[in-house]
Amino acid sequence: MEYYPKVKQFVIDTFAKAHNPGDVKHFERTVYWLEQLKPDADEALCIAAFAHDTERASRKTATHPKAGISPNGFQDKEFLIYHQNKGAEIVADFLREHDAPQSLIDRVQMLISKHEVGGNEDQNLIKDADSVSYFENQIEHFLSSKVAEVGKDKVGSKFQWMFDRITSEKARTLARPMFEEAKRKLEE
Numbered sequence: 001m002e003y004y005p006k007v008k009q010f011v012i013d014t015f016a017k018a019h020n021p022g023d024v025k026h027f028e029r030t031v032y033w034l035e036q037l038k039p040d041a042d043e044a045l046c047i048a049a050f051a052h053d054t055e056r057a058s059r060k061t062a063t064h065p066k067a068g069i070s071p072n073g074f075q076d077k078e079f080l081i082y083h084q085n086k087g088a089e090i091v092a093d094f095l096r097e098h099d100a101p102q103s104l105i106d107r108v109q110m111l112i113s114k115h116e117v118g119g120n121e122d123q124n125l126i127k128d129a130d131s132v133s134y135f136e137n138q139i140e141h142f143l144s145s146k147v148a149e150v151g152k153d154k155v156g157s158k159f160q161w162m163f164d165r166i167t168s169e170k171a172r173t174l175a176r177p178m179f180e181e182a183k184r185k186l187e188e
């Protein structure tokens with residue numbers, strides 16, 4: 001794992017300088033849950049798990065404008081495609097600048113570019129680990145600030161979508177109690 005620590009530091013530093021603070025705990029726990037789902041996860045999977053949300057650091061506002069105004073909220077298609085591709089590009093550029101092998105660059109880019117919607121088995125793994133980590137770490141933030149920003153309905157549908165998109169039975173079992181708790185708190 002030569003490049004994983006470098007990318008990790010890059011992501012931490014990038015978010016430290018960004019307008020939009022990154023939740024390093026969410027990134028760390030995405031890697032943790034990835035390793036629960038696939039104990040022999042390779043370097044590209046670990047890099048993608050930690051760096052999947054790097055696009056957020058390039059934004060001026062915490063919520064992407066599209067997610068705020070689109071009737072589809074956080075599931076706005078254009079927003080998701082932008083979020084996935086921009087993040088994949090930033091991390092691929094970093095790896096290229098550090099002379100990483102092309103095969104690693106391509107694989108990381110492929111993984112991040114579908115981390116929201118999934119696709120192949122490995123892209124689904126990143127998506128599932130992200131969902132579990134989301135329910136574990138992001139709910140308080142969504143309840144305390146996103147509800148006021150975009151409304152309860154959009155936050156509720158984000159919770160539902162983050163749960164429904166899970167592919168693996170194991171990840172679903174891990175996320176279910178946290179998802180139920182999140183919905184209960186939203187209704188309080």
Ligand SMILES: [Fe+2]
Pocket residue numbers: 026052053130134
């Ligand atoms: Fe995420």
